[in-house]
Amino acid sequence: MERIPILQMGEFLLVTIQVDMHDRLAMTLQEDLTSRITDTQAHGVLIDISSLEIVDSFIGRILANIAKMSRILDAQTIVVGMQPAVAITLVELGLSLTGIRTALNVEKGMALLRATAGGSTNGYTQP
Amino acid sequence: MERIPILQMGEFLLVTIQVDMHDRLAMTLQEDLTSRITDTQAHGVLIDISSLEIVDSFIGRILANIAKMSRILDAQTIVVGMQPAVAITLVELGLSLTGIRTALNVEKGMALLRATAGGSTNGYTQP
Numbered sequence: 211m212e213r214i215p216i217l218q219m220g221e222f223l224l225v226t227i228q229v230d231m232h233d234r235l236a237m238t239l240q241e242d243l244t245s246r247i248t249d250t251q252a253h254g255v256l257i258d259i260s261s262l263e264i265v266d267s268f269i270g271r272i273l274a275n276i277a278k279m280s281r282i283l284d285a286q287t288i289v290v291g292m293q294p295a296v297a298i299t300l301v302e303l304g305l306s307l308t309g310i311r312t313a314l315n316v317e318k319g320m321a322l323l324r325a326t327a328g329g330s331t332n333g334y335t336q337p
Numbered sequence: 338m339e340r341i342p343i344l345q346m347g348e349f350l351l352v353t354i355q356v357d358m359h360d361r362l363a364m365t366l367q368e369d370l371t372s373r374i375t376d377t378q379a380h381g382v383l384i385d386i387s388s389l390e391i392v393d394s395f396i397g398r399i400l401a402n403i404a405k406m407s408r409i410l411d412a413q414t415i416v417v418g419m420q421p422a423v424a425i426t427l428v429e430l431g432l433s434l435t436g437i438r439t440a441l442n443v444e445k446g447m448a449l450l451r452a453t454a455g456g457s458t459n460g461y462t463q464p
Contacts (some may be wrong), residue, residue: 213387214355214388215353215355215385215387216389216443217351217353217385217387217442217443218442219346219443219447220444220445224344224351224443226340226342226344226353226355228341228353228355228356229355229356229418245339258342258344260342260344261339261340261341261342282401288362289343291342315344316344316345316346316351317345317346317347337437
């Protein structure tokens with residue numbers, strides 16, 4: 211079965227979305243991610259969408275849902291790597307991704323998580 | 338055009354392969370990766386194959402080529418996240434991935450890179 215891999219980076223989890231999202235894949239991702247957050251006690255989730263050329267309302271809703279679920283489990287979610295064209299299209303479509311925090315790239319997202327999630331000073335240090 | 342994203346993590350680059358490789362995508366990845374290594378002066382490349390259920394001789398050759406190219410550019414390559422079934426099939430097929438170093442997951446791969454690439458004590462610290 212097709213799955214989107216979730217990589218652990220210290221106290222953060224990294225998800226790179228490269229394939230077209232469909233209902234079932236999105237459900238699997240949500241289940242996998244929530245399990246991994248509880249298993250690893252992760253404080254943050256980074257979702258890289260740098261290879262997505264289109265972010266429609268469906269993807270927007272999935273991202274928002276993931277952010278809400280993670281928050282309940284005490285993990286911050288940051289969407290990183292959005293292409294400039296995607297940002298333009300989103301605004302033109304009237305989608306503003308409310309409730310989703312973004313950063314330019316993984317490193318900036320990680321720095322933002324470190325600054326806001328509190329805890330250790332360097333999120334990457336192994337426990 | 339379809340591309341596999343390359344994420345920068347401190348002095349390392351991370352590539353997550355999720356889609357079926359074909360000639361053109363592999364060529365693009367090799368070009369992108371070698372450019373990124375020179376641009377970022379990365380000392381290591383992590384290739385996550387945790388979502389691949391099959392690694393055939395074609396993928397094996399691509400991974401070996403990437404490892405060789407990176408080495409010439411002074412970057413170590415480590416393949417991480419191989420599924421147990423993939424390891425079994427590889428050996429049964431007589432493919433032993435010679436010249437490719439592996440680690441169980443991204444964190445262990447990162448630790449191995451840090452130990453071997455030398456330089457800073459914590460590869461993740463921002464420059």
